[in-house]
Amino acid sequence: MINSSLRRRTHLVQSFSVVFLYCGNSGSEGDLQGVMDQRKRKRMQSNRESARRSRMRKQKHLDDLTAQIAHLQKDNGQILTNITVTTQNYLSVEAENSVLRARMAELTQSLDYLNGVLASLN
Structure with a gap:
């Protein structure tokens, strides 16, 4: 709850700093919109990369578990033979x-x- 609130405030401060930076430089609204769009695209790309890394970690974990299953099944077969x-x-x-x-x-x-x-x- 606190982290979420802190993130929203941080995002607002960053957004306002961009707005004040461009308003102070007498830039057009188009420039401001372009900067905001660029930030949004950058954030979306970052989220995609994060999701891709998460999928890769999940796939690696699944592959590790599959290998562990095969190894344990082999061990079980050997144990049954020994018994x-x-x-x-x-x-x-x-x-x-x-x-x-x-x-x-x-x-x-x-x-x-x-x-x-x-x-x-x-």
């Missing part, structure tokens, strides 16, 4: 552990039997 491989390895090791536990139980039972036979022989 799949790790899960397969885990299941394979778990199956091997089950076989080894069963074999250990068999060998323990055989050892117990043989220890019993040896004990009965002594």
